[in-house]
Amino acid sequence: MRTWTRTGAALAATALLATGCGGGSDAESSPETGGGESGPTTVTVADTAGAPLYFLTYGQQQGFFEDAGVTLDITASTGGATVIPQLVGGDLDVAGSNVVSVLIAAGEGLPVRMVAGGTSTSEESEQDFSGLVVRADNPATSIADLEGQRIAVNTLRNINDIVLGAMLEEAGLARDSVTFVELPFPDMAAAIEGGDVAGALLIEPFLTIAEQQGMKIIGRPYTELKPGLQIGTYVMSEQFIGENPDVVEAFQEGVQATADSIREDPDAFRAALPEIGDVSPELAEQVRINLWQGASDEESLELIQDLMVDYELLDEPVDLDEIVVG
CATH class of the missing domain: 3.40.190.10 (Periplasmic binding protein-like II)
Structure with missing residues (x-):
């Protein structure tokens, strides 16, 4: 490289x-x-x-x-x-x-x-500092299960569009099959909990905080596109x-x-x-x-x-x- x-x-x-x-x-x-x-x-x-x-x-x-x-x-x-x-x-x-x-x-x-x-x-998926997160009681296991729903991202027209778009295409979905909603990272977990969005693309330390609140990771957008x-x-x-x-x-x-x-x-x-x-x-x-x-x-x-x-x-x-x- x-x-x-x-x-x-x-x-x-x-x-x-x-x-x-x-x-x-x-x-x-x-x-x-x-x-x-x-x-x-x-x-x-x-x-x-x-x-x-x-x-x-x-x-x-x-x-x-x-x-x-x-x-x-x-x-x-x-x-x-x-x-x-x-x-x-x-x-x-x-x-x-x-x-x-x-x-x-x-x-x-x-x-x-x-x-x-x-x-x-990271080069290793489990150490990816980002994660696509949903509530623990959400039956979704991948981004494919969020079709037609809202996903929180920190800003629009940025790296989120690329990594989540690639995940959607890999799942056989169109990139516009979900709606991105712009929210600051600290507000995303509350938005998921309140039902304003179905999921969110979080980075650390907000990712680990969300896990501690009982939320689950259903995708690793960064490493799934390219390790490192x-x-x-x-x-x-x-x-x-x-x-x-x-x-x-x-x-x-x-x-x-x-x-x-x-x-x-x-x-x-x-x-x-x-x-x-x-x-x-x-x-x-x-x-x-x-x-x-x-x-x-x-x-x-x-x-x-x-x-x-x-x-x-x-x-x-x-x-x-x-x-x-x-």
Whole structure:
């Protein structure tokens, strides 16, 4: 499996193509301040509440980003496309999103670039940090049994459309045979319990919480599409990359160091969850730990993009060599 690599020259070349969109043009975010004598550069970043956000928080706590030359100003988001306008408008330097939302934005001509890989799922289905969940008394045993019903997802037109669409097709159903309902992850279990939706696609720690409340998993959408599938990505605007190549490289270094640390010592990450997230020690011992690779995974991106074209989320493939900076 190959991952993209680019040189600093490619980052510099991006400056020639920079548009008027994006943030980071002030002195604090300039390349000269990236880990220089004035200290680490502060980078504003938003990521999806739950496991993705815990990753960045852990890296910040452990000093990996500061060692690389950046300090993260982290806020939580609902994920998906919600962070793209903030990024393009300059309110964020980095956005954590899913690859589908970012590919849609790129296909619409927005100047967004993937600079690092976000969350990936496990190679083993039982350790998939996502799950399609229904009430325990629901007779459904797979997505095929939810035909004509409502499924909660955190945002529309994102990775949910791809992985659940693939599950529906595998079950011999049309992709529109269920209705997706947009809900924040923390609200999904209550919506299932109240009958507002039949099921929900949850990620950790909300997946384990739902299980503790007596709900059951009837599908593993991420690993069923591809074991080790890359779900998330970190995105910057084209302008920010062109103006701040040192900051880009420092952020990438921090992401890679954090990913390596969690892969080598997942128990340390698990032990930190009660401090860095709204996770009890008991819950921290049970949640499934995401995988992070640091770099973008070409095989995952190509698979997802091909399905996006098939599912009419993209009119045509985008140039991955252009939008992936790694």
